[in-house]
Amino acid sequence: MSLGRTPKSKMPLIAAAVVIPAAIFIFAKTTGAAGPAVPTAEVKTGDFVEYLQVRGEIRARRSKIINAPSGSGDLQLVKLVPTGTMVKKDDIVAQFDPTNLQRTLEQKRSELRQAEAEIERQRAEGRMSEAQAGTDAESAKYGVQRATLDTRKAEILSDIDGQKTKLTLESSQQKLLETQEKVKSGKVSTSANVELRKKKKEKAEYDVALADRQIASLTLRSPSDGMVTALPNFRASMFGSNPPDFKEGDRAWPGAAVAEIPDLSEIRFEARIDEADRGRLKSGQPATVRVDAVPDKEFGAKIRDISTLAKLDFTGWPPAKNFSIDVQIANTDARVRPGMSANSRIEINRVPGSILVPNEAVFSKAGRTVVYVQNGRKFEERQVTIGRRNSSEAQVLSGLKAGEKVATKDPTELEEKK
Structure with a gap:
């Protein structure tokens, strides 16, 4: 076996070790040409809805004050x-x-006790006067009877004595009439005085009852x-x-x-709107309400009423004229309470069949309005015509079609940062 030759069994391993790093390098270079990851959004067709957003608070439809x-x-x-x-x-x-009224109540109760005591005193004085008048009447009656007996002896008396007995009888009869009249007048006077004291007592009773009611109130x-x-x-x-x-x-x-x-079964949203917005709103317009304290829920609503007369708002200077608006909330929530701050978004215009993109997908470049349309791994700049905008979307009049994808961040700026 020669020392300078590599065994055939190790040749595939060496080839893989050379090819895989090369492939990774080439892939990284090609993907890197598109720059950093750019967030996108799809161009959609739908209703463009223009909203007016107002700040106000939750109120109950009915309350017991x-x-x-x-x-x-x-x-x-x-x-x-x-x-x-x-x-x-x-x-x-x-x-x-109740401190002041309690003092008044004690004073009126004292006056009532005094009136009751005066009635009893007047009745006692009347009874005494009546008893004395009765005694005087009995005495006068006895005098008449005695004088009558004396006149019967006139035939055996001298003329002078007979005239005296007649005068005595007349005098006794007159005294009897006077005492009887005094008894009657004494009873009338006592009754009148008692009635007067009763009126005073009734007034004192009324004052006491009034003070009691005032304290209770x-x-x-x-x-x-x-x-x-x-x-x-x-x-x-x-x-x-x-x-x-x-x-x-x-x-x-x-x-x-x-x-x-x-009454928490029916709540409403109440706010104030500027003069400029008054003409854009009318009863029945749909709206949504978001309550600050219930951030996880949006409530369906509609305008119930708008004030016809403007009111001055003195929270600023000079005072502004504005109108109150009443928005009926369709479904309540147990967490919603009167007095909570809320926002209402009221629909003031709807354009069906509009081409829509997010506001963040529209850019201004050298006085032109453009979007960046995705084309493969690249983005091409395209000029568009924008109609209206709301808080989240823009209506595209020309330059885009539904289904295309646009960048929501400027890819040229991201490329420069690369």
Whole structure:
């Protein structure tokens, strides 16, 4: 065996060791010509939908408002259930300080006791006067009887004595009439005085009952099962700022709306729109709503109402005019609560049969609008005409056809970075 020759059995192994690295090198060179991986998207045909996006918050369609009592004087909140608390019907939601009314109640109760005592005193005085008048009447009656007997003796008396007995009888009869009249008038006077005291007592009873009702009205209870939402305290707001919600320690005015118990079975989205957008919207337009606190769900909706009159918005300066919009949400979610911030996307225009590409696939080059169409492993620049855009898509009027693939990142920039 010669030392300089390679055995035939090892020849295939040597060939493989030479060919495989060469093939890998050639493949890497050819694929590398296309540059780094470029993300793409398919050109599609569909409805181009133009949207208006507005920011607002969730409201309940129906709510039961809990108001501060009217006619109860100074009102200071000493208890208020926090927003978001679930309550049952007749649970206490808010309480106002009853100190002043309790003092008033004690005063009125004292006046009632005094009126009752005056009635008893007047009745006692009447009974005493009536008893005295009765005694006087009996005495006068006895005098009449005695004078009558004396007149019967006139035939055996002198003329002068007979005249005296007659005068005495007349005097006794007059006194009897006077005492009887005094008894009657005494009863009438006593009855009138008692009735007067009774009126005073009735007024005192009314004042006590009123104070009791006013104290009871300082405790506000839930009219139904639901979730408490504290309402804004407009008197506590600074000019140009949003008013804070009512809280414990705040003072309220009579009849102030302190809290509400919303009906969670039907919710809505409420926002304000500019004058420029008012003419683009109408009732019944479809929309979607996304609630910040429920990011995993999008709610179907439609416009229910748009205010006909503009209102001044003092949150900025100068105040802007805008309109309120009410969007009805089709299906609710147990996680959605009134007061939550949300966005609504309202459909304002739809063009069927449009050529659509993602916004990120459209580029501006030297004043021209272009896309990069994939052709094998390469991308060719192509000028296009864009119609409208929304937040995610662009409508292509010319330059592309459905099914083609376009780059969503500029391949020329990626090639330069290579």
